[in-house]
Structure formats: C-alpha cells, structure tokens
Amino acid sequence: MNRIAIIDDSDINLVLLKALVAKLGDCEAVLFQESPKGLAWCSENLPDLIIVDYMMPDLDGLEFITRLRKIPDRQELPVLMITANDDKDVRYRALGIGATDFLTKPVDRMEFSARVRNLLALNTSRRHLADRASWLAEEVAKATAAVHAGEQELLYRMSRAAEFRDPETGMHIQRMAHFSHLIAAELALPLADQKLILQAAPMHDVGKIGIPDAILLKPGKLTPEEFAIMKGHAKLGFELLDGSESTVL
Structure with missing residues (x-):
C-alpha cells in the first residue's frame, strides 16, 4: 500500500x-x-x-x-x-x-493519475536501488573480512615457519607483537595502525628461514662473522615480504 x-x-x-x-x-x-x-x-x-x-x-x-x-x-x-x-x-x-x-x-484527473503513478514508480525504483546498494555493501564487507582472515592465517603460518627452525622464536614472536602494539598505543597512533602493527609484528623474524642451521641453532656465542650472517635475517625477511599489495604484508 x-x-x-x-x-x-x-x-x-x-x-x-x-x-x-x-x-x-x-x-x-x-x-x-x-x-x-x-x-x-x-x-x-x-x-x-x-x-x-x-x-x-x-x-x-x-x-x-x-x-x-x-x-x-x-x-x-x-x-x-x-x-x-x-x-x-x-x-x-x-x-x-x-x-x-x-x-x-x-x-486534471488523467494528468493527476499519470504523474502520480510515474512518481510512485520512481520511488519504488529508488528504494530497490538503495536496497541493492545496501546488499552489495554487505557482500563487499563479507568478502573483505574473508580476505583479511586469509591474510591473518598466512601471517600466522609464515611466522610458525620460523618457529620450526628456531625453538626460541615461538613465544618470542608473540611477545614482540604485543610489545609493538603497546608501544604504538603509547605513541597514540591511530587505532587502525595499532591493530595493523599487532597483526604484522609476528613477521619480524620470518627471515630466519634463510639462516643456516649451524648458525641459527648454535648453542654457544656466535663469531663476528656468524653474527653478521645472523643479522642478515632482517634483510631476508624484507626481501621475502617486499612487493606485496597486501597492507599487512
């Protein structure tokens, strides 16, 4: 009606x-x-x-x-x-x-009928378009959430890859993520940036995948040459993640 x-x-x-x-x-x-x-x-x-x-x-x-x-x-x-x-x-x-x-x-009765019917049809079309726009916005939000969930899983699995190489890394990457998040909050960064840092920080050690076991798992003190190679894990991690269109990567 x-x-x-x-x-x-x-x-x-x-x-x-x-x-x-x-x-x-x-x-x-x-x-x-x-x-x-x-x-x-x-x-x-x-x-x-x-x-x-x-x-x-x-x-x-x-x-x-x-x-x-x-x-x-x-x-x-x-x-x-x-x-x-x-x-x-x-x-x-x-x-x-x-x-x-x-x-x-x-x-005029005929003109009234024609103009009113046209305007009612226009209003119905407008509402249908608004409903469709709302539905499309919901679908985009769902798709975006799925993409973000996939990214988060990828981050977790890549971080775990470094953990398998270095048993010390598991809890370390979690601590570093939360430390980074606390620092970002203390610096009053935007909430979106704080969340992004919390999500991305676990990746900071992913370059350890490329460090030889003899150095990564050495129980004693590293030589200066070995320590130079160990420090290279930051560059390896950068090269692994560089060029991605994903904001978090």
Whole structure:
C-alpha cells in the first residue's frame, strides 16, 4: 500500500485529491490542512509521495519543500507541487529547492493519475536501488573480512615457519607483537595502525628461514662473522615480504 501525504489548506482540494488517490488503487491518502502538521508527520513517517499546494498560510509550498529536504532520508522523496498556470517563477524556484514534478490548477484527473503513478514508480525504483546498494555493501564487507582472515592465517603460518627452525622464536614472536602494539598505543597512533602493527609484528623474524642451521641453532656465542650472517635475517625477511599489495604484508 502506497501512502501519499497531501498538504493543502483547502477542504475542497483535499476532498478532490483524496478521491483521485482512491481511484488509483493500492494507495492511501493522508490529509493535512495545516502545513506545519503535515511537515511534522512527514518527518516522523516515510510516505511514498508528497503532494503539496503552493499557496498556504504558515508554510507555503516552497518553504515546506525547503524544510523537508533538510530532514534525514527525505532528500530523494518525490514531491508533487500544485501551482497555478501562470506560476512559472514559482516552478523554477521549486525545482531549485527539490520539487520533483508539478500539477496545475484545476487538476486534471488523467494528468493527476499519470504523474502520480510515474512518481510512485520512481520511488519504488529508488528504494530497490538503495536496497541493492545496501546488499552489495554487505557482500563487499563479507568478502573483505574473508580476505583479511586469509591474510591473518598466512601471517600466522609464515611466522610458525620460523618457529620450526628456531625453538626460541615461538613465544618470542608473540611477545614482540604485543610489545609493538603497546608501544604504538603509547605513541597514540591511530587505532587502525595499532591493530595493523599487532597483526604484522609476528613477521619480524620470518627471515630466519634463510639462516643456516649451524648458525641459527648454535648453542654457544656466535663469531663476528656468524653474527653478521645472523643479522642478515632482517634483510631476508624484507626481501621475502617486499612487493606485496597486501597492507599487512
């Protein structure tokens, strides 16, 4: 059932427009003789179409539309404005503030039916597009979450690869990740950066995959030459991760 709000200070016009709406079928007319009350109702309810007269006390049609368009989720709502035949300047101003279409007095039944049906169809299409846009946004969010989950698993598995080479690395990579996160928080970095650092920090030792066992697993003190090779794990890790389009990698 389409709800059509009709705002007109004339009893006769309200009766006429209500009768025309009734002939459309599947439409309900909500009548307001006082424009401020009509505006208040339209701010609390979402009609499918608004029909508003231009010449009214308190709020004329132009001021009504101006205030309506400032209400959240009412910017695209179709508004059919009723004017006299010689009100071209009024029409131009109405178009500028957001009127969708016009009817001239006296209202012709056939023209009324055609314009109202067109505007209702326009509103239905707009809502379908909005629903589809919302659905697409949800699907993109799901896909993005899946990608992030895959990245996180990859990080974990690559970090574990270094752990298998060096039994000291397992808890070390977790401690370093949390230390890094605490430092980022203390530096008041943006929350997104703090989270990214927590996710990426476990990768800092992944270059140990390329260090020979004789050096990586040596129980005693490393020679200067061996220590130089050990320090090279940072460069190896960089070369392993460099060039990825993934932010976290």
